[in-house]
Every structure is written in structure tokens, then in C-alpha cells.
Amino acid sequence: MPTIDALKDFADQFKRVSEAATKLDENANVVTFLVNNRNLVKFVLDGGAKTVDDLATLLRRPGMTQDLLVNLLTKESLTISEIRSTIVKGVPAETHELPEAIRFGALEGGGEFEFFGNSQGVEGVFRPTNKQGVETPVSLKSFHDVSSLGSLPREIRRNSNQAQAVGIENAIFYGEPIQFNTNQLADFATNGPIYQQIVQDGAFSKIILKGSDGIVEITRSGVRIIK
């Protein structure tokens, strides 16, 4: 016999799917998207009508093709809310920079990331939604092929020096050394030049490193792990 709780869960799910179905009637572009990408229907079953609205909004965004959205949701494992949080303008120099910019933007609470056409030391600027008028230069780095923590400071310092050479200051560095965990990254940053020197005197006032299990944020006042 099903329990009362199980029946309530079923009723909630039924309501969610019914609402989503009603929304789908109003959004033919989302229906086409889901028909072409049936593995993504689970997002709608889980998220309901709001997810249909979100997908409709994303599919209307300039430059957002169906293929790109599928790639961001599946290969890059970005969530719909992460993708919605950050509008990307301009063209990244490398394909890996687009998901990096979105992940960075989502971490910062959402906003607008604009890639520069021609940049030195930074890839673009970020305008956070929650801080009107603020525009922060941002440097992006993947680090996917680095096998030693010792290689990180060189790359970050080089970016910092180059940014400083063109007068950039108070920028943010965002890197994804996901082959290391947050404890490894935090220990290394705290006890080495990333915290002790680079963030103190360079072009970057904040360095964000995404590890395998969370984020390490290094600022002039300290190092903290965010999970």
C-alpha cells in the first residue's frame, strides 16, 4: 500500500508535470528543443513550469543555438539557473572560455560577462547584477592539463604581470584546476605565493580556483573554501 507521503509526492509531481505541459503549449521552441534532445526532458520533469520558462528565455538569447545549449547542459554540466544567471557578450577566443565565463558569473551572483575583442592579461569584464555600475576585469584559465600545483603560480603571475603592464588593477582571476581538491588548493595558496604575493601586489585582487569539490577564494584578506 502506498503511504500518505508517497501519495503526496505523486500528487506534487503530477501537478508539476501538468503545469509544465501547460507551459509547453505556449512555448513551441522549447517543445522542438526537447523533441530533438529527449535526454533533457528530465530537466522539465524535475523543474516544472519554471524550467520551461527558463529554457524559452535561453533559447531566445542572441547567439544561443540549440547545439550550444545542449553542450552547456550536458558536456559542461552547467545548470539551467547557472546559464540563466549570466549573459555573455562578445566572442570568446577559445571554446572553453564560454562555460568558464558562465560558471564564474554564476558564482558571483549573476550578471553580464563581456569578452574583449583584443585583450592583454584579461579575457573580458564582468558586470554583476547586484552591483549597478561595477565593471571588473576578469582573467580566465582552464589549467586542465596541469599536473602539478607548482605550475599554478607561474601562470597566474604571468597573467597578472601582463595585465599590470597595460594598467589593469583590481581584476579577478578565475581558474579551473579541477584535478585538485579544495583542501589541496587552499593549503597551496595559503602557504605559497598565490596568497602571500600575487594577490597582494598584483593586478588581481581576487583569485578564484574551482577544484574538484568546491571553490577556493583568495583575496588580500585571506583564503577560504566555499563548498
Add this chain to the structure above:
Amino acid sequence: MSIEVDIIPTSNRAIVWSDLQSQLLLHPLADEARTLLGQTPVLLELGTNQQVEGKQALLPTKYYHFQLAHSNALTLSCERNSETYTNEQEYLEDFGRNLDSNLRAYISRCWAEVGYGYTVGSAGGRAKGEVILLAALAKDIASLSDSFIVIKEAGLFNLSVGVYSPDQFSQC
């Protein structure tokens, strides 16, 4: 930074801009890269935009960009290892994955004695032919300074992460 290639010297032979300029102009290049390079490539210091004179050596610590026939995003830097916290042995152990341990140790020792390295890069908004020109630039710098070229991201120029001689690199 978008595309970057490190160049690690094994001798103190300094590069003079006019030599590098001549090498680049002689380099066999595909049409788009040749058009981008133009007849008289100019090297400028980043920030000040001061033009580098022909006989001027490219020594640390300097950051440069290029004035070519078209707008471009090519950069060249020359930095001391001590300024970038570079431990030559650790660096070679990380990126010199294609080398045997003896050659890795030799390059590491020589590079530590030189004490600096070059990096060529291409940022966003790059021109047509710019990646080919970056490869030519890396090869010419490496040839003029007895250097090895370091690929730090798999797939760049269809190469694995590794340390390559100019000849190995030019076969890519």
C-alpha cells in the same frame, strides 16, 4: 590568456629584434599569415607602445605586442623565472612529459642557468592567419635562442602536452 606557448632557452644567446624580424619575413607562411605579417612588422612595448629598435635585444622583463598589416592580438613576453616563481625542474616534470628523464634534467639545468624564458600568445579578437603566425614566431624565437617550445594544453597545434625542439614543432 587564450593561446600561449612557452619558449625555454638553453643558452644565453640574446635575440635581437632585427634578426627575429628577418626570420619571420623569410619564414614560409600560408597566404593569410603572410598577409597579416605584412612587409614591415613592428614590435611595440606593451603599455608604453614604444617601438623596439632593430638592434635592441629582447631581454627580461618586457611585454610586447605587434603592429602588423592588420589589427591582431599577438603578444610576446620575456620574463625572469624568479619573477614568476618558476622552479625549472618542477616545470619540466609537469610539462616535459614526452622527454626522457636525462633530457628533462639537461634542459632544466641549462634553463635555470639562463634564468628567463619567452612566451608568445594570442588573445581574443585574433586576426585570420594569426595562429599560424604565432607558430612561426615561436619556432623562430626558439631557433634564435637555442630554445625548446612548450605545449601546455593538449591539442594545440595537434600536439600533446610536451616540450619540443624547433624542428619537432615545425613538423606539426
